[in-house]
Amino acid sequence: MARFVLIPEMIQMSMPQRAIVQTSRPGVPVPRPVGRPISAASLARPVPAAHPAAAPIGQRSAVPAPRAAVQFLTVAEVAALMRVSKMTVYRLVHGGELSAVRVGRSFRVPERAVHDYLRDAYTDIA
Numbered sequence: 001m002a003r004f005v006l007i008p009e010m011i012q013m014s015m016p017q018r019a020i021v022q023t024s025r026p027g028v029p030v031p032r033p034v035g036r037p038i039s040a041a042s043l044a045r046p047v048p049a050a051h052p053a054a055a056p057i058g059q060r061s062a063v064p065a066p067r068a069a070v071q072f073l074t075v076a077e078v079a080a081l082m083r084v085s086k087m088t089v090y091r092l093v094h095g096g097e098l099s100a101v102r103v104g105r106s107f108r109v110p111e112r113a114v115h116d117y118l119r120d121a122y123t124d125i126a
Contacts, residue, residue: 072101072108081114092117 075093079086092098093107098117100107 071111073111073114075107075109078109078114082118 073081075086075089078089078098082089089098089109090107093100093109098109099113100109
């Protein structure tokens, strides 16, 4: 049969706080704290001077200009633009003549790379 003893400190506590109260009973070890102790010095680390947060609020550097957006084309779009088959585009990509980015199982070709390839491959006949 269990005996319940009301401890005056426990009456004013919520349920999570009751779990923290440790009563020493003979033969039962008291739980130890987990982890290493945290010192106040480790919490108050200085911010490096090169970090933007170290600058005073009024002197924050301006936001860098956004980069130009890169347009990517699918292999089918490149093939239609160049008027060749998709297999020809794959051969150019695998041969290293046309740069591309692998996204999952497909390739995306930067539009600029297609125009550069066409410009460099242009031959003047006459």
